[in-house]
Amino acid sequence: MTRRIGVVTFPGSLDDRDAAHAIQLGGGEAVALWHGDTELSGVDAVVLPGGFSYGDYLRAGAIARFSPMVGAVVDAARDGLPVLGICNGFQVLCEAGLLPGALSRNVGLHFVCRDQRLRMENTSTAWTSEYTPGADVIIPVKHGEGRYIVSPATLAQLEYDGLVVARYLGGNPNGSVADIAGVCNAGGTVVGLMPHPEHAVEPLTGPGSDGLAMFRPVLSGVFTD
Amino acid sequence: MTGVPTAVSTSQALGLTDEEYTRIVSALGRPPSDAELAMYAVMWSEHCSYKSSKVHLRRFRDIPAGDRMLVGMGENAGVVAVGEGLAVTFKIESHNHPSFVEPYQGAATGVGGIVRDILTMGARPVAVLDSLRFGDADAPDTARVLPGVVAGIGGYGNCLGLPTIGGEVVFDPSYLGNPLVNALCVGVMPVGRIQTSAAAGVGNAVVLLGAKTGRDGIGGVSVLASATFDEGGGPARRPSVQVGDPFTEKILIESCLELFDRGLVVAIQDLGGAGLTCALTETTAAGLAAGGPGGMAVDLDLVPLREASMAPHEILASESQERMLAIVAPDSLAEVLTVTERWGVLATRIGSVTDSGRLVIRWHGEVVVDVPPGSLADDGPVYNRPIRRPADLDALRADDPAVLPRPISGDDLRSTLLAMIASSNLCSKTWVTDQYDRYVQANTVLAQPEDAGVVRLSEETGLGIALATDGNGRYARLDPFTGAQLALAEACRNVAATGAVPIAVTNCLNFGSPEDPEVMWQFAEATRGLAEACRHLGLPVTGGNVSFYNQTGSMPINPTPVVGVLGLFDDVARRVAIGFTDEGDSLLLLGETHPEFGGSEWAWVSHRHLGGQPPAVDLAVEKLLAEILVAGSRDGMLTAAHDLSDGGLASALVESCLRGGRGARIVFPRAADVFTELFSESAGRAVVAVPRSEELRFTDMCAARGLPCRRIGVVDGDTLDVQDAFAISLDDLQRAHSATLPALFGAAGP
Numbered sequence: 001m002t003r004r005i006g007v008v009t010f011p012g013s014l015d016d017r018d019a020a021h022a023i024q025l026g027g028g029e030a031v032a033l034w035h036g037d038t039e040l041s042g043v044d045a046v047v048l049p050g051g052f053s054y055g056d057y058l059r060a061g062a063i064a065r066f067s068p069m070v071g072a073v074v075d076a077a078r079d080g081l082p083v084l085g086i087c088n089g090f091q092v093l094c095e096a097g098l099l100p101g102a103l104s105r106n107v108g109l110h111f112v113c114r115d116q117r118l119r120m121e122n123t124s125t126a127w128t129s130e131y132t133p134g135a136d137v138i139i140p141v142k143h144g145e146g147r148y149i150v151s152p153a154t155l156a157q158l159e160y161d162g163l164v165v166a167r168y169l170g171g172n173p174n175g176s177v178a179d180i181a182g183v184c185n186a187g188g189t190v191v192g193l194m195p196h197p198e199h200a201v202e203p204l205t206g207p208g209s210d211g212l213a214m215f216r217p218v219l220s221g222v223f224t225d
Numbered sequence: 226m227t228g229v230p231t232a233v234s235t236s237q238a239l240g241l242t243d244e245e246y247t248r249i250v251s252a253l254g255r256p257p258s259d260a261e262l263a264m265y266a267v268m269w270s271e272h273c274s275y276k277s278s279k280v281h282l283r284r285f286r287d288i289p290a291g292d293r294m295l296v297g298m299g300e301n302a303g304v305v306a307v308g309e310g311l312a313v314t315f316k317i318e319s320h321n322h323p324s325f326v327e328p329y330q331g332a333a334t335g336v337g338g339i340v341r342d343i344l345t346m347g348a349r350p351v352a353v354l355d356s357l358r359f360g361d362a363d364a365p366d367t368a369r370v371l372p373g374v375v376a377g378i379g380g381y382g383n384c385l386g387l388p389t390i391g392g393e394v395v396f397d398p399s400y401l402g403n404p405l406v407n408a409l410c411v412g413v414m415p416v417g418r419i420q421t422s423a424a425a426g427v428g429n430a431v432v433l434l435g436a437k438t439g440r441d442g443i444g445g446v447s448v449l450a451s452a453t454f455d456e457g458g459g460p461a462r463r464p465s466v467q468v469g470d471p472f473t474e475k476i477l478i479e480s481c482l483e484l485f486d487r488g489l490v491v492a493i494q495d496l497g498g499a500g501l502t503c504a505l506t507e508t509t510a511a512g513l514a515a516g517g518p519g520g521m522a523v524d525l526d527l528v529p530l531r532e533a534s535m536a537p538h539e540i541l542a543s544e545s546q547e548r549m550l551a552i553v554a555p556d557s558l559a560e561v562l563t564v565t566e567r568w569g570v571l572a573t574r575i576g577s578v579t580d581s582g583r584l585v586i587r588w589h590g591e592v593v594v595d596v597p598p599g600s601l602a603d604d605g606p607v608y609n610r611p612i613r614r615p616a617d618l619d620a621l622r623a624d625d626p627a628v629l630p631r632p633i634s635g636d637d638l639r640s641t642l643l644a645m646i647a648s649s650n651l652c653s654k655t656w657v658t659d660q661y662d663r664y665v666q667a668n669t670v671l672a673q674p675e676d677a678g679v680v681r682l683s684e685e686t687g688l689g690i691a692l693a694t695d696g697n698g699r700y701a702r703l704d705p706f707t708g709a710q711l712a713l714a715e716a717c718r719n720v721a722a723t724g725a726v727p728i729a730v731t732n733c734l735n736f737g738s739p740e741d742p743e744v745m746w747q748f749a750e751a752t753r754g755l756a757e758a759c760r761h762l763g764l765p766v767t768g769g770n771v772s773f774y775n776q777t778g779s780m781p782i783n784p785t786p787v788v789g790v791l792g793l794f795d796d797v798a799r800r801v802a803i804g805f806t807d808e809g810d811s812l813l814l815l816g817e818t819h820p821e822f823g824g825s826e827w828a829w830v831s832h833r834h835l836g837g838q839p840p841a842v843d844l845a846v847e848k849l850l851a852e853i854l855v856a857g858s859r860d861g862m863l864t865a866a867h868d869l870s871d872g873g874l875a876s877a878l879v880e881s882c883l884r885g886g887r888g889a890r891i892v893f894p895r896a897a898d899v900f901t902e903l904f905s906e907s908a909g910r911a912v913v914a915v916p917r918s919e920e921l922r923f924t925d926m927c928a929a930r931g932l933p934c935r936r937i938g939v940v941d942g943d944t945l946d947v948q949d950a951f952a953i954s955l956d957d958l959q960r961a962h963s964a965t966l967p968a969l970f971g972a973a974g975p
Contacts, residue, residue: 011476011569014386018667036567050665052384055472108972111379111660142383142662199664204798205681206664 003218006033006043008069008089014051015086015198022198023047026215035064038072045082045126045218046073048089050142050196060103060145061091070096082126082218083190087143090182090192099183099192100158101150106143107175113142115207116195117169118181122162125188130213137210139195141173141181146194148176148183158183165191239266245606252600260586260593263538264601267499268506271773274605277739278771281749284756285766293728294765295419301342301495302412303767304419305729307793309688312416314346317356317409317694317733317789319772323466324406328373332406333381333469334442337546339410340385341495344478345549347420347485348412351666352680353382355392355408356694356733356787357657360401362649362969367396370404372970377469378408379660384471385478388669389661390678392694393787396649399698402777407733407770409694409789413682418485422494424512424521424552424578429491431505431521431576432558434565435477435548438501439531442467442544473547473570480568481549489557489564496548501528502541502601504550509584510602521598523576525588537588552578612749613742622703624836626822631900638899639951641831645904646879647961648830649969651872653883656966670797674880676719676868677792679800687796691725694790696735697871698783699824700839705747706754709786710842713758714908716790718868721851722911724801724858725792730759732769732788737781739773747784748773755786761844764790801858803867803877804885810864810940811920812889814874815850816910817933820901826872827904846909849932854911862923865914874937875903877912879958882945888955891938892948899950914940 005023007030009016020030031043035053040046053064064070074096077083085093093099106112115138120131131137150158155177158164165182172179174194182193197211236246239262249257249265257265271277286298295312296304302316320335336353343350355378359367382389387410424431484490492512494504505523512519525540535543551572553561558574565572579585584601586594615621632641645651654674663672670689671679677693695715701708717727732755737744759766775782794800805812822828823837857863865885867877882889893902915923920936927934946952 011479012384012472014384014475014665015667018665021667051386052472052475055384055470057472110376111383111662113659113662113664140664142664144383196664199667201667204670205667 003028003044004031005218006031006040006046008033008035008046008048010035010053010064010067012052012055013049015196016049016051018198019047019049019086022201022212022215025201026212028215033069035067035069038068040072040076048083048085048092050087050089053088053092060088061095064092065095074098077190080187080189084127085192086196086198087194090194091145093190093192098190099185100154101148101183103145104147104149105145106147111144112173113140114173116141116173118166118195119169120166122165122184125165125184125191126218127191127214128165129217136169138207139197139200139211140207141195143194146174146176148180150177161186166193236262236266239263240270241266245269248606252604253596258593260537260541261596263542264502264594267502267542268601269605271739273499273503275771276606277608277610277773278748279607280609281752284752288756288760288765290765291763294767295416296346298766298768300768301345301422303729303731304346305767305791306416307688307690309683309686310416311413311682312419313411313413313690313791314343314348315409315411315692315731315789315791316342316768317407317731317787318342318770319733319735320406320408321403321735321772321775324374325370325404327466328370329377330466330468332374332377334467334546335406335408336378336381337469337471337474338497339408340387340474341497341549343410343412344481345420345422345493345495346412347418348414349482350387350410350412350478351668352390352411352678353387353408354390354678354692354694356696357393358395358397358400358405358785360396361398362396364401366401368970374404374406375657375660381469381471383662385475386665388663388665388672390663390669390672390680391692392673394654394657397698397783399783403775403782405735405775405785407787409692409731411690411692420485420490420493422508422511423492423515424508424519425515425517426491426554426578427518427580428555429578430553430555430558430574431523431578432551432553432561432572433528433548433575434551434570434572436470436473436545437529437531437571438540438543439545440535440539440543443539443542467544467546469546476568476570477547477549480565480570483564484561489561490551490553492552494550496550498544500542500544505584506598506601508550508552509598512578513582513599518580520579520581521576521584522579523586525586527573527575529571529573537593610739610745611742612746614746615743621836622838626825626828626834626837629828629832629834633900635950638903639953642875642903643953643961645826645830645872646876646958647965648826649965650826651876652965653963654966655963656970670800671723671802674884675803676722677725679723679797681797687798689794689797691720691723691792691794692789693719694787695719696785696787697824698785699835701751701786702783702835703824703837703839705750705784707839707842709751709755710758711839711908712786712788713755714842714847715868715870716788717762717847717851718911720790720792721854722801722866722868724799724855725794726855727764727790727792727851729791730764730766730788732766732786734769734771735775735782735785735787736773737776741781744781751784751786755788758844762848799858799861801863801866803865803881805865805881805887805889805914805940806885807864807914807916808887808940810914810916811936812938812940813913813915813934814910814937815853815913815927815932815934816846817907818902818905818910819907821905821907825904825906840906840908842908849930850909850911853927853930853932856926857913857923862915862919863913864916867912869910869912871906873904873906874912878945879962881912882955883959883962887940888942888944888946889938890941890946890948893937899947
């Protein structure tokens with residue numbers, strides 16, 4: 001049975017249609033979810049896409065975490081619903097307390113868009129199980145506020161528990177602590193990533209298709225059911 | 226009628242001449258009110274009325290439209306049919322003066338403005354290109370202007386979710402006090418969704434959508450865009466620069482697209498230069514021109530304001546961003562308000578369509594404006610300004626670069642090449658382009674530094690478009706007629722190099738003051754050259770923009786016609802990129818190389834020299850070259866293609882080697898002059914990489930069609946090796962090519 005994955009659209013979401021496109025290429029059905037609603041429509045997983053929710057004038061993700069839909073997603077995530085936050089979605093997950101740490105202004109103070117090498121580290125999450133541990137992949141980054149910061153104690157715990165999902169290779173684009181590009185919760189169901197796997201799903205429109213695997217595992221049913 | 230009849234001195238402060246004031250009085254049959262005068266001042270400004278350029282722009286209208294044109298010049302943007310029931314609209318526009326005064330907001334709102342033009346046609350904006358020109362890269366003011374402009378374009382475009390897929394970054398001292406920021410936007414829509422701006426249907430509601438109206442940008446089109454800067458006079462005009470809010474624009478776009486899809490608007494018009502004045506008069510005038518009963522009654526008290534104390538002329542002239550004007554049937558109004566509320570967009574009914582034939586505006590219960598809309602929109606002054614060939618032109622053209630010392634030894638050629646690829650105009654622009662999102666919308670097939678940006682329109686069929694912008698102010702300074710043709714030829718080559726068929730043209734004509742006869746001569750020559758070349762290549766001009774008064778004191782910029790060319794792909798999967806990727810492929814040079822160095826990058830970098838003649842243009846060759854490049858792509862014969870332009874073959878080879886991560890071994894004929902081979906800027910040329918298995922087929926095709934084609938080498942190893950001259954490793958090339966902008970403007974990363 002085709003897995004149904006919700007993609008939340010906030011005012012200011014930009015990569016929502018792109019995420020839906022990637023889900024379809026991965027064999028799933030994308031279900032549009034609206035920020036002002038609370039109905040998850042029975043989806044099997046949720047993607048919080050990239051963009052600038054509500055303009056992000058206060059701090060990236062700071063307003064979105066209070067939206068009705070994020071409230072519903074947080075409740076469901078605590079019950080095990082797989083959630084992937086990409087870029088702005090990662091920022092929202094941190095603001096909402098589903099993931100530790102925060103994303104702050106890039107060290108270079110510029111927006112950075114580049115094809116980024118990554119090492120996939122935790123490959124037993126709901127979203128990364130199709131990668132080989134240590135896989136060297138290329139997935140674009142594009143953000144102005146992607147520098148992951150976290151307290152030394154939490155960082156040590158993340159590393160100890162193996163909750164770093166991906167790390168930047170060949171140059172850290174934003175000054176993230178320990179070159180961290182993405183982290184997950186203890187259960188491996190909630191993943192936050194600064195890079196955009198939905199922009200590496202077909203060689204024609206991206207640097208390759210290294211990101212497509214991200215949209216398949218939740219579809220194969222290993223985590224749900 | 227309120228408002229004290231205004232003295233002529235006030236009209237001068239608003240940028241009107243005495244003669245124009247008299248003309249207003251006779252159009253109205255009485256002296257104008259304050260608000261009316263403010264409206265005439267902005268509508269009759271150079272920027273809005275094209276009063277100095279109109280007589281020359283007619284040449285573009287005379288070019289046959291072809292069978293794709295759905296909407297031509299004069300609308301917010303031209304529209305062409307691309308098949309599969311889809312239409313593409315594209316246009317380039319300048320935001321030069323604001324970007325000098327306040328670089329971040331000037332550039333940001335330049336993007337915002339052109340995006341709304343595209344939206345107004347009914348299209349979803351799908352990509353942006355930015356053609357940028359600054360003073361010398363190491364000039365102190367460039368360090369102020371460039372980072373702000375780049376951050377402004379990125380800050381706005383990235384927040385809108387629009388990929389930036391191409392453009393140019395050029396440095397020349399003539400732009401020091403007048404940077405050029407030309408933004409091109411392209412959008413796509415089903416043919417049936419094309420919108421009109423004609424306010425029709427008596428009783429229909431006039432609805433203002435988007436941001437509240439504030440005091441920003443008042444006089445943007447008149448005192449800012451239609452006047453020359455004095456030395457140091459820029460910062461004082463900062464209040465005339467608009468302030469952008471991309472988030473508001475993003476939700477405005479989404480809500481308007483939903484209104485179009487639901488068929489809820491009768492007409493739509495963006496608010497850009499001259500704000501509400503322009504939108505009200507143009508929609509009303511278009512409604513009358515369409516033949517129906519027309520007219521409009523507007524109540525300014527209903528316009529949502531940021532500052533309650535704004536006077537009527539301020540409300541009418543404000544250029545506050547992120548606003549649209551919609552004409553809505555009364556029984557659709559409730560649904561319109563539901564859609565806009567869902568997106569969080571402010572929508573306010575401010576008036577109605579009438580049958581009075583006039584635009585009547587009330588404020589505090591009294592009529593402050595009562596004008597025939599055509600007198601503002603269409604009956605403005607038209608000037609056939611005097612022209613005079615520049616006095617220094619003969620001396621400039623006689624100053625032939627042939628006399629300049631040239632590198633001869635292998636070592637000298639090597640160091641010349643390294644200096645050139647590190648020069649500000651030829652170096653890598655990654656520092657700039659990495660600040661732009663090129664991926665959003667998931668349809669970007671090629672983006673900078675490729676020859677053209679390529680966007681997929683249909684995932685099912687691969688239908689897609691290519692876009693390139695080009696211009697060369699130095700060529701145009703030496704010969705504006707040829708320079709404009711070279712800009713068009715280069716943009717066509719760039720589009721064709723990717724495999725797309727060029728189908729339409731937009732242009733942004735950046736010049737000094739039209740009141741200077743020598744500038745006006747440059748303008749006349751450039752439009753004549755461009756129109757002739759478009760006609761020859763069978764390319765209609767779908768729209769564009771003129772930016773005059775790009776000068777500081779009496780020093781105009783180099784005349785800079787920037788040309789944008791739209792190309793069409795039946796299937797973007799066959800696109801050809803610039804990078805050499807396959808070891809052993811043959812490198813073929815298409816076109817003929819002559820010793821042409823007038824206005825060249827070599828003359829500039831090595832000698833700071835500008836003189837002589839620009840490269841000759843042969844439009845028949847350009848057309849043939851484009852056809853060969855497209856045929857090569859269509860038949861899968863090319864693994865890479867790169868147009869030759871600034872910096873000649875040397876620059877193209879370095880870019881293709883670095884992009885693909887492969888070296889090249891180049892062998893010129895024994896008798897050839899290596900310097901000319903490497904650095905000549907002869908037009909009508911491209912370098913292509915062809916697998917050995919396809920080489921004969923490709924060269925046979927060129928021979929059969931009469932395009933000069935010769936083998937110059939092979940893709941090989943990890944050096945650029947010019948036999949009997951020099952070899953440079955890719956690492957050394959990369960270092961030279963990529964270090965320049967970060968060294969000048971700061972490292973982008975940690």
